[in-house]
Amino acid sequence: MTATDLVALYPFLYASDGELDVLLDAAVRSTxxxxxxxxxxxxxxxxRQGARLELCARQLAERFAAGGRLLVFGNGGSSTDAQELATLFLHPDGEHPALPAFALSNDIAVMTALSNxxxxxxxxxxxxxxxxxxxDIAVGISTSGNSANLLLAFEEAARRGLMTVGIAGYDGGRMAQLAELEHLFVVPSASVHRVQEAQTTLYHALWELTVAAFAGRHPVPEPFDPRGSD
Known part of the structure; x- marks a missing residue:
């Protein structure tokens, strides 16, 4: 990397006092x-999608109540979103029960074996x-909505009777043409950054609505007290 490249990447490190004020003002306005x-x-x-989110959450709660599990997947940054969504369902906080959820990208041996x-x-x-x-429930997250491995996963899930939920950006991509999807939530933005930020909000809302619906069916039991009661 040349000195010119460094200046282009980090202009604030090389700016004079006057230039720094201009850069900081531009950063504030951009933020x-x-x-x-x-x-x-x-x-x-x-x-646009609040009512559908509530409906989807109620159906997810019904699946969990029937012994279903969440299988969630995505590529790249969306794989980390999938991991976070699985963790949300798995992690009880005293108000919400732990529900079975698995991020399919977690097993590196399986992922690399299949890929290779x-x-x-x-x-x-x-x-x-x-x-x-x-x-079970299959949830796939994609910024573009075009990931081939997600489309095949939804088709396989539908064949086996799983509930299918897609989360995409832009115009929904190929997910929007997929008949096997029961629910599709599209973030209508041309910015990958805004898409990913909004998708995070969306699946957090879906989790909150689902655990609230599930708790209405199955209240969280009181924590075990080893001292007993007198």
Whole structure:
């Protein structure tokens, strides 16, 4: 990396006092604009998809109540979102019960074996074929909505009777044409950053609504007290 490259990447490190004021002002204006953009996008999602989120959450709660498990998957940054969503359901906080959830990208041995021996397109569908049960839920997260391995996973999940939920960005991509999806939540933005930020809000809301619906069916028991009661 050359000195010119460094200046382009980190102009504030090389700016004079006057230039620094200009850079900081531009950074503030950019931050304010981006905050306003994501705030409006989240509000738009609530207006457009709030009712569907509530319906989806009730159906997820019904699946969990019937012994179902959440199988969630994504690629790249979306794989970390999938991991977070699984963790949300698994982690009891005193108000919400722990519910069974698995991020399919977590098992590196399985992922690399399938990718190397068969192909990356089947990295999730093969796992759903092996582990999926009809009461389970398949949730796929994608920024573009075009990931081939997610599309194949949804098709396999639908064949096996799993509930299918997609979370995508832009215009929904190929997910929007997939007949096997029961629920599709699209973040309508051309910015990958705003899409990912709004998707995080969306699946957090889906988790909160689901555990609230499940708790209505199955109240969280009081924590065990080893001292007993007199």
């Amino acid at each position: 304010v604009a981006k905050t306003a953009e994501i705030t409006e996008l989240r509000a738009e999602l609530a207006r 021996d068969v192909g990356f397109d089947v990295a999730f569908s093969r796992q759903i074929a092996a582990f999926g049960r009809s009461a």
